[in-house]
Amino acid sequence: xxxxxxxxxxxxATAAALTFGLTACGSSGGDDVAADKKQTLTVWAMGAEGxxxxxVAKVYEKANPNITVKVTPVGWDVAHxxxxxxxxxxxxPDVAQMGGSYMxxxxxxxxxxxxxxKTFNEKDFFPSGWQQGEVDGQAxxxxxxxxxxxxxxxxxxxxxxGVTKAPTDWKEMQDLASAYQKKAGTKWGLSIQPSxxxxxxxxxxxxxxxxxxxxxxxxxxxxxxxxxxxxxxxxGSYFDxxxxxxxxxxGYDVVKDFGNGRVPMFFxxxxxxxxxxxxxxxxxxxxxxxxxxxxxxxxxxAGGSSLVISxxxxxxxxxxxxxxxxxxxxxxxxxxxxxxxxxxxxAAWTSGDLADDTNLQxxxxxxxxxxxxxxxxxxxxxxxxxxxxxxxxxxxKASAEDALKTAQSEIEGLVK
Amino acid sequence: xxxxxxxxxxxxxxxxxSGASGSPATGPAGRRGGKKASMGVQNxxxxxxxxxxxxxxxxxxxxxxxxxxxxxFTDFGLRNVTHPLDANFIGFENYVNLFSDEKFxxxxxxxxxxxxxxxxxxxxxxxxxxxxxxxxxDRARTFFRVGFYAPVVTTIVAVAVVWRFVLDPSDGLIAGLxxxxxxxxxxxxxSETLAMPSMIAMAVWRNLGTVMVLFxxxxxxxxxxxxxxxxxxxxGVWQEFKGITVPLLRPTLxxxxxxxxxxxxNVFEEPFVMTQGGPSDSTLTxxxxxxxxxxxxxxxxxxxxxxxxxFVVIMGITVLQLRLLKDNTK
Numbered sequence: 001x002x003x004x005x006x007x008x009x010x011x012x013a014t015a016a017a018l019t020f021g022l023t024a025c026g027s028s029g030g031d032d033v034a035a036d037k038k039q040t041l042t043v044w045a046m047g048a049e050g051x052x053x054x055x056v057a058k059v060y061e062k063a064n065p066n067i068t069v070k071v072t073p074v075g076w077d078v079a080h081x082x083x084x085x086x087x088x089x090x091x092x093p094d095v096a097q098m099g100g101s102y103m104x105x106x107x108x109x110x111x112x113x114x115x116x117x118k119t120f121n122e123k124d125f126f127p128s129g130w131q132q133g134e135v136d137g138q139a140x141x142x143x144x145x146x147x148x149x150x151x152x153x154x155x156x157x158x159x160x161x162g163v164t165k166a167p168t169d170w171k172e173m174q175d176l177a178s179a180y181q182k183k184a185g186t187k188w189g190l191s192i193q194p195s196x197x198x199x200x201x202x203x204x205x206x207x208x209x210x211x212x213x214x215x216x217x218x219x220x221x222x223x224x225x226x227x228x229x230x231x232x233x234x235x236g237s238y239f240d241x242x243x244x245x246x247x248x249x250x251g252y253d254v255v256k257d258f259g260n261g262r263v264p265m266f267f268x269x270x271x272x273x274x275x276x277x278x279x280x281x282x283x284x285x286x287x288x289x290x291x292x293x294x295x296x297x298x299x300x301x302a303g304g305s306s307l308v309i310s311x312x313x314x315x316x317x318x319x320x321x322x323x324x325x326x327x328x329x330x331x332x333x334x335x336x337x338x339x340x341x342x343x344x345x346x347a348a349w350t351s352g353d354l355a356d357d358t359n360l361q362x363x364x365x366x367x368x369x370x371x372x373x374x375x376x377x378x379x380x381x382x383x384x385x386x387x388x389x390x391x392x393x394x395x396x397k398a399s400a401e402d403a404l405k406t407a408q409s410e411i412e413g414l415v416k
Numbered sequence: 417x418x419x420x421x422x423x424x425x426x427x428x429x430x431x432x433x434s435g436a437s438g439s440p441a442t443g444p445a446g447r448r449g450g451k452k453a454s455m456g457v458q459n460x461x462x463x464x465x466x467x468x469x470x471x472x473x474x475x476x477x478x479x480x481x482x483x484x485x486x487x488x489f490t491d492f493g494l495r496n497v498t499h500p501l502d503a504n505f506i507g508f509e510n511y512v513n514l515f516s517d518e519k520f521x522x523x524x525x526x527x528x529x530x531x532x533x534x535x536x537x538x539x540x541x542x543x544x545x546x547x548x549x550x551x552x553x554d555r556a557r558t559f560f561r562v563g564f565y566a567p568v569v570t571t572i573v574a575v576a577v578v579w580r581f582v583l584d585p586s587d588g589l590i591a592g593l594x595x596x597x598x599x600x601x602x603x604x605x606x607s608e609t610l611a612m613p614s615m616i617a618m619a620v621w622r623n624l625g626t627v628m629v630l631f632x633x634x635x636x637x638x639x640x641x642x643x644x645x646x647x648x649x650x651x652g653v654w655q656e657f658k659g660i661t662v663p664l665l666r667p668t669l670x671x672x673x674x675x676x677x678x679x680x681x682n683v684f685e686e687p688f689v690m691t692q693g694g695p696s697d698s699t700l701t702x703x704x705x706x707x708x709x710x711x712x713x714x715x716x717x718x719x720x721x722x723x724x725x726x727f728v729v730i731m732g733i734t735v736l737q738l739r740l741l742k743d744n745t746k
Contacts, residue, residue, distance in 0.1 A: 081711065088497045105714075109498045126534070187586065196693045247606025249580050250692050377494055381713040388696075395608070395695055 002044050010166040014398075022163055040068040042085075042093035043322075047076045049097060049145075049305070067318055087111045092310035094319045097306055098141055101133035104375035107135035113309040115139040116320055120327070127265045129344040135375040143344030145335065147269045148300045148370040149205055150362055151278075151293065152328070155266040156286040160184040166290030170209075170234055173265075177243045183274040189243035191266035192388035193236065196389030200383045203305050203390055204301035205267055205292040206231040207354040207369050214386060214411070215374050221415055223386060224408035230295070232400035236393040246394060255279055256289070256355025267292070268301065270342050271364055289362045304344060318385035342367070378399035378414055385410045451619045472602075488720035496716070503717065508580050510721035520722065522697055523705040526612060530701065531680045534616045539669070541620060542627030547661070549628070562634070563613065565625035566742050576689040579618050605691055608698040615686045615699050616674050622686075627672045634668030635661065670741040674734055 033039050045053045050073025050227070057069035061216065072093065074082055080102065086092045088107050098106065106112050122130050125143045143161065153166065153176070161179035177189025186273030194201040212227035222228070238244040255272065257263040261282035268289075276283060292300045309319045325331050332348035335341060342363055345350060354360055373379055389403035396408075464521055488510055490496075490503040514520050545564055567575065582589045583604040591601035602616040638661065646656050662669075684703035687693055691698035693708070702722065710719030 070718045080441060084497055105494060107660060108495055195696070196692045233664065245586070247585055249584075249605055251576070251580070251689075378713065385713070391694060391696055395606075 005226045023409055033315050035321050036064045039315050042072045043095045044074050045097040046074050046094045054168040059245045094313040094315045096308050097305050098308050104377040106376040107140050111311050112140040113311045125344050126367050132372045133306040139326055141308045142327050145303050145309045145341035145342045146304035148302050148366045149267040151290045151364050152266050152268045155288050157184040157264045163304050167293045169294050181197040185266045187262040188245050192244050193248055194394035199387045199390045210295040210297035221411045224404045229400050239394045246249050274340050291357050291366050300366050300370050382411050382414055434468050439644055461698035473621040484720045487717050488724050490717045492717035510718050523700045523702045527701045530683050534619055535618045535676050538623050542624050543631050546628045547550030567622045572685040602685050608695055611699045619686050630668055630672045634665045636663045674737050
């Protein structure tokens with residue numbers, strides 16, 4: 001126990017040491033090297049993307065012999081800290097993959113190069129994908145892949161419960177959840193997170209579908225709006241009625257419980273398709289995806305990653321070319337084949353699996369309206385307050401109104 | 417956790433030892449009639465040999481410790497990561513704010529709860545197990561020793577998987593026992609009242625081994641003659657335990673208590689992997705709170721102040737323990 005605690009202390013201290021020690025190193029980026037000169041591009045990418053990108057880089061190197069692409073895979077669990085330390089030390093790679101939630105922070109740090117809008121056209125991408133890379137109206141990241149949450153549900157168990165079509169609104173979803181429990185004998189009706197970090201990700205599909213937001217376009221905090229209250233009440237009712245598990249621990253694997261039928265519904269991202277196909281092959285043909293059940297409309301959260309160029313990079317021209325290669329129609333379709341990451345470029349959806357697969361069309365439809373979080377530098381802290389409000393309601397500690405009123409005043413203090 | 421602490425203590429001891437045996441070496445040089453040159457050479461050699469350690473110590477210990485102290489008096493936040501000199505000195509504001517921060521006070525309370533229940537339990541059970549292993553079981557002693565020590569060397573992630581299974585309210589081990597007798601299992605990690613006791617149970621289980629090993633070593637250091645003498649004088653098992661074992665075990669007891677307390681005041685991993693501080697902050701400890709303020713929200717100045725408050729608390733309690741327990745041995 002104390003080892004990690006000590007690491008935390010030392011880590012904080014080291015961050016200080018680094019920052020106090022290395023201020024002089026924040027160079028303003030020397031002479032830029034032209035794209036056709038011989039050079040090495042350093043690229044950081046996270047998780048599975050980091051591994052697969054090296055293959056793509058090899059193909060790219062063959063077509064562009066003057067460029068050597070050096071890909072460093074970074075684990076998601078350490079990605080944020082590594083990027084922050086690199087930003088502090090002025091050692092960011094030329095190109096980095098960045099999660100949507102990081103953008104606000106890094107833009108505030110002033111370490112990102114604005115996107116060259118002559119090369120990259122906003123119209124080519126899903127609006128929410130593009131918005132993720134934007135901070136205060138300025139684009140810093142080119143959308144690489146997108147993801148959104150849709151409803152996964154067991155069709156075989158639904159049949160048993162006497163339901164033959166996907167739920168389209170809140171009432172149908174709750175009816176289906178209780179039918180699953182009563183008639184198909186499932187343990188739970190719907191898997192949503194009751195508390196803990198990032199509970200808000202489960203809540204988004206309720207909040208957005210009701211027409212609510214945490215912070216609106218004008219930068220006003222609106223988490224205590226009637227829409228948000230309605231959404232949280234609906235969310236909380238699943239726990240009140242025993243349709244959802246009040247006790248979900250960190251590291252819970254919903255795919256396993258979906259496979260054994262204890263959980264017949266959950267909100268999942270595109271990667272769950274692969275997880276289900278590979279991890280639960282016995283389920284083939286027994287599940288489907290559906291758009292998020294609607295209240296006012298069906299709106300889900302948008303996630304994904306963007307590609308950014310470091311302000312200090314001396315290879316901006318080549319980096320731009322490389323990002324263009326990764327985000328144009330051909331590159332995106334190829335990337336989908338390799339990773340099953342959903343293309344951020346809408347034109348990539350017009351051929352192959354992406355155009356034909358019915359499951360994927362559900363994702364595409366959801367993406368058209370999906371909403372991305374505002375790029376605020378302290379977004380983690382803001383959502384933490386919403387997480388706490390959700391926890392209070394799901395644990396029966398407060399009403400949705402009171403919990404959100406508290407969150408409202410706390411978040412107002414953070415947004416300023 | 418305390419594998420680390422005890423290692424650190426051992427290294428400290430070794431260093432202290434080598435320092436002591438090193439210093440007489442300058443003696444002969446002095447006796448040789450003020451040959452300043454050779455003393456100088458020896459000094460240079462000494463510095464040279466200790467340079468690697470000194471450099472590492474200064475860079476990775478002394479400087480960060482100092483920097484944290486400086487940072488705790490600033491409003492160091494996210495934007496200061498790239499522009500550290502823009503951080504403003506705000507005096508004791510962070511420290512003042514800490515004591516009106518409900519979350520911090522709650523984490524302080526949780527940590528105290530953890531220590532007050534956890535330390536005596538760990539020490540007591542560790543002692544019981546050690547005494548049993550030392551006297552009672554003859555055949556499978558090694559087996560049990562390894563069994564009790566295994567949790568200490570197991571990574572927390574593996575431990576978490578096991579404990580989640582044990583505590584899972586729907587199909588865990590304990591839930592199974594409950595349903596055997598027709599009861600529903602309480603939701604250990606999902607309940608505000610039960611989450612902390614569950615954490616404590618897990619920590620005690622995990623750290624028992626370290627304390628046990630210390631006590632076994634202490635018990636085996638008690639000379640058999642003393643025991644035999646006591647027995648000849650007609651002392652019973654209990655009298656022997658009270659009159660011989662406990663007093664002679666006091667130094668070990670002191671050491672075990674101090675390091676367990678320090679370890680538990682720093683408790684981080686158990687809540688981090690099991691509950692993330694929830695539900696409703698009921699398992700949020702000071703270390704976890706500090707980690708979240710620092711690395712999730714980038715309130716570096718604030719987190720540094722927290723680190724120093726924790727440091728002062730730990731130092732205070734340790735000094736107090738050393739005084740109280742040492743005086744008793746006299």
